[in-house]
Amino acid sequence: MTATTPLALIVDDAATIRSFHRDTLEKAGMRVEEAMNGLEALERALAAPPNLFLVDVNMPQMDGLSFLRAARAEPALAAIPAIIVTSERAAGDVEGSFAAGANLFLSKPVRPEVLARFASVLAGVPLHGASA
Template sequence: MKRILIVDDAATVRLFHRAILESAGYAVDEAVNGIEALEKALQSTFDLYLVDVNMPKLDGYGFLRELRGSELPQAPAIMISTEAGARDEQLAYAAGANAYLVKPTRPERLLLLVRMLIGEVPA
């Protein structure tokens, strides 16, 4: 089973994404900020990261930069933001995201991106 780490400080958003991903058969773990996400990434391997931008302690950009700068396996990451602007999207890519989604997330779109990035043949 493919494992996905949701990094978001909002419990509601985590629950929402977890429900979507679990219903599609993914195993989900959660982190409430960038620091906790890094700790989780050190402890176990994930196939994909779903990362919020604005978080306390270490935000999404910070987490991605730390992750990409580390020796950890480099799984793709989707950055989830409330900003639809091209500039924000570029910042996400520069930090190390591989895809960019604007909140509120449409479940089918999220799942499509996840499937593509993880590399699962469509059913």
């Protein structure tokens, strides 16, 4: 993969979830970086803005929605597409995610092909087999 290959930043405190998402996105043709919480993600994104955020909600230090609100307040990060991928299903979680700046809300577990397709579209990766 080259430096022009879209970069996704996975933000999740669970190593197994980050690994699953990394494998899925790399197979979809993306470069991947990881962060264990929103604070680490904000620092990484400000240093090298990605093409896509893949964000969990519940994390220590800074949760996913706080991260998205902070990212949306930064001019360099404001327009980067963001997918919330969470096991949260309480009333208001979807609306709260969109209000924080998410472009898409997916509930865990997410099938790899579904995640790969949505992430590819949002990050600007050409879909395999798509006609022009």
